[in-house]
Amino acid sequence: MLRDDVYRRLRDAIVDGTLEPGEQLRDQELAVWLGVSRTPVREALLRLQQAGLVAARPGRSTTVASLDARAVRDAQSVVASLHELAVREAVGLLTDDDLDRMRAANTRFDAALRSGDPDAALEADDELHAVPVVAAGNAAVAAVLEQYTPVLRRVERLRFASLSGRGSVALHARLIDLCAQGDTEAAAKVSFETWQTLEPLLDALTNDAEHLAAQGD
Incomplete structure (x- = not known):
């Protein structure tokens, strides 16, 4: 499924350091980078947040989580x-x-x-x-x-x-x-x-x- 593929690609980019700790994650920019719509990107970011790989602050920014x-x-x-x-x-x-x-x-x-x-x-x-x-x-x-x-x-x-x-x-x-x-x-x-x-x-x-x-x- 597309949503799973987007999740895995973003997850792997965080694990291998392509997306660095503290780097801001904008769903529109990520959608263009991955060649998909914003919806699967938003779903992937939510899953990544639940896994502790992404930090989201309501009303502010979403970033790659630091190593805690x-x-x-x-x-x-x-x-x-x-x-x-x-x-x-x-x-x-x-x-x-x-x-x-x-x-x-x-x-x-x-x-x-x-x-x-x-x-x-x-x-x-x-x-x-x-x-x-x-x-x-x-x-x-x-x-x-x-x-x-x-x-x-x-x-x-x-x-x-x-x-x-x-x-x-x-x-x-x-x-x-x-x-x-x-x-x-x-x-x-x-x-x-x-x-x-x-x-x-x-x-x-x-x-x-x-x-x-x-x-x-």
């Missing part, structure tokens, strides 16, 4: 828990083809990190984690992840721009092996752990926010 440490931590808690649940429900349902897709995605993820391509790394990471989510078939889990994962992806992009994300390659491999072995609880635990690797960046965000607040006092 509290909002990112909240999203991390939700995303980690739901991926853990999805893996728990998916183990036993995953086919050999599913596992092969996860392995292939992890190989691409590793290559993207080595070449310093954060966008390709994010795409491969999304593909890998999507396999158990789809296999689980839990529509509620998929819907909530669709809303809150982009909040984390803005932070992850910073990590994947360097080799600091290399630890995730081994975690992914461990996750796939445990799924193949049918070890539900261990696989679910590792899935949760993969989303905890953001902690150093979240700590840095928190420290930056506290530093700015102290300067303003």
Whole structure:
């Protein structure tokens, strides 16, 4: 659907930094840029606001939301828990083809990190984690992840721009092996752990926010 395509294009532009934090978003300008009418743009901006990627002030301006440490931590808690649940429900349902897709995605993820391509790394990471989510078939889990994962992806992009994300390659491999072995609880635990690797960046965000607040006092 057109509205979903517009939403994804604006979401991706925010995640990859094309639309920068604090940048003003005018629906007419965005409509021209995307080659659509203003209606799907307005609908997309509302969805992006609900996801925490856009900040709207009534009667004033709509802007790209800044990276807020509290909002990112909240999203991390939700995303980690739901991926853990999805893996728990998916183990036993995953086919050999599913596992092969996860392995292939992890190989691409590793290559993207080595070449310093954060966008390709994010795409491969999304593909890998999507396999158990789809296999689980839990529509509620998929819907909530669709809303809150982009909040984390803005932070992850910073990590994947360097080799600091290399630890995730081994975690992914461990996750796939445990799924193949049918070890539900261990696989679910590792899935949760993969989303905890953001902690150093979240700590840095928190420290930056506290530093700015102290300067303003």
